[in-house]
Amino acid sequence: MAPLLSVDDLTVGFSQPNRSISAVRQVSLAVGARECVAIVGESGSGKTQVFMAAMGLLAGNATAQGSVRFEGGEILGASPSQLNGIRGSKLTMIFQDPMTSLTPHLKIGTQLAEVLVCHAGKSWSEARIAARRMLERVRVPDPARRLNQYPHELSGGLRQRVTIGMSLLCEPSLVIADEPTTALDVTVQAQIIDLLRAVREEVGMALVLISHDLGVVAGLADRILVMYAGRIVESADSAELFQHARHPYTAALLKCIPSLSGPRLERLPTLPGQPPQPEDVLEGCAFAPRCPRAAERCRVERPILQDAGDVRRVACHFPLSP
């Protein structure tokens, strides 16, 4: 069966007055129906740009090469009207900051109903009923009152519930959530993670979770892809990735997360150095300058993402043993 979303050899670059930079370099990935895939990486690793390309939302100075197919249709180069037939209905996105992704001067009810009026051809009165039902589904208390409120009257957690509800109105087959809990407090974050998990079970859509936080994706994702400097360096089944990372970057990232349990450390584990800048010309492995296992080969020859087990793929000349 063809995957729901397939990205093949995607490269995204940005041209600026004095320079051009590569944010995404030859990324290939697939998301199957009902699957939850997490993309993890640090800022600047390109994780968001892969999916901005998939949504047809790249900035004006961006160039994309390769292919992004959703339900068989090519996204790259599609016209706005073709894209609008998919975006907001079959393929939706949840952004990091719910305050800026909601329109400040429209009531919640109007914003939700508008989705159904535009994409599903419903009347406003039908759409408002459906909007109210959706607020109940995403566990917004007192939904009738919330419909008549403006975004600023809601807390951050409630606003994110509203955007999650909005993303589900047209029964999408794929929802892309870009750092959906990063702007929220930890107690509210836990509620939103629980909500996403519950909604996935009820609705059965596929979910792409973009995050810098391995802890957040741990409880949700079936599969995790780790990105570094614009490339996927490791992909694995979620549980297996946490049990034994094979790419040294993944291993270092896991080690760097300070824990609430276990022995307290006098010093936090660190990863020396910094990630490369997008404009850097990279020869060999981008992680080599920070890698404890790097050898001469790593500095001259770029490792290819290769199969290393059932669902595991690693881009490393000297991966950690399983």
Next chain:
Amino acid sequence: MPLPVVAVNAGVVMNTGLAMADPMLRVADLRVEFGARAALIDVTFDLFAGETLGLVGESGSGKSTLARAILRLVPSSKGSVLWRGRDLLQCEQAAMRPLRRDLQIVFQDPLASLNPRMTVGETIAEPLRIFEPGLDARARRSRVAGMLERVGLAADMIGRYPHEFSGGQCQRIGIARAMILGPKLLICDEPVSSLDVSIQGQIVNLLLDLQRDVGTAMLFISHNLAVVRHLSHRILVMYSGRLVEIALRDALFAAPLHPYTRALLAAVPSAPARDGAARRLQTPSMPSPPVGVDPAAPLSAPESGCAFRDRCAYAVAVCGTTVPPLEEVAAGHWVACHRAREFTA
């Protein structure tokens, strides 16, 4: 309200070996109001020389306001901030200035806290220009170069501007600026929150090294409990403008007493351990706070009763009428909860 300070001192001296008779910083009954809203209410705590005090709480709880009120960056309406016996809140501006060399702060957003039009060298040299005007240009330059290297940057970066650096490097510059005078108190307001996880550890370790070298006391504000756990001697938990729990680090993580602290700990997502252990710390009796509670609401909540009661699974009638006082329920362990003693039993 009873003052917890004296007994907290005793607990610290007993348990951490910080053999300091007098606290370096003693904040008492501090209150800050923004219009009709009280952002800080009756905040009382001590900080000892060389001690690292972690301050946790969610956004809007008053953590940053506390940091700013101590340094008089926002006005307080009540209370005192005794710095080595002298009340900073009563100082004239002119008297305040020389004290500032010992009181430094590192902010959350490393780029926004640096002047974009000053080179890194000028930024780090500015405190020296102000407080050590006798220093000649050469001596100043060598101090700045030495400090740059101390925070892990190359001395030849001295002429560059902030935009040429990454977030982690900018935070190193902010730390260099704060530490060049060897301050006695460093307030860190979410210093690693905007940094990637692989950079966070570098910055925290740098702060710990500098603290050890200089003997600086630290007030470390963070919403990340795991980071706070690794570097604090004692931890303050803040909710809705009040301190709700004060405890030594190990006591707090082993047996958090305030229901809010428990909820906070239970909510931290973590990567599963290698043996596939539970993904979240479980504190079975503490449910998640109810959905839809507006985190902005507690600030405007009436000052009668406990501000946490609407989210609290243990709330009883008295919680709606009386503000629970901060009381010592075990040696050095202070909690503001009517039912705290039931949890210790």
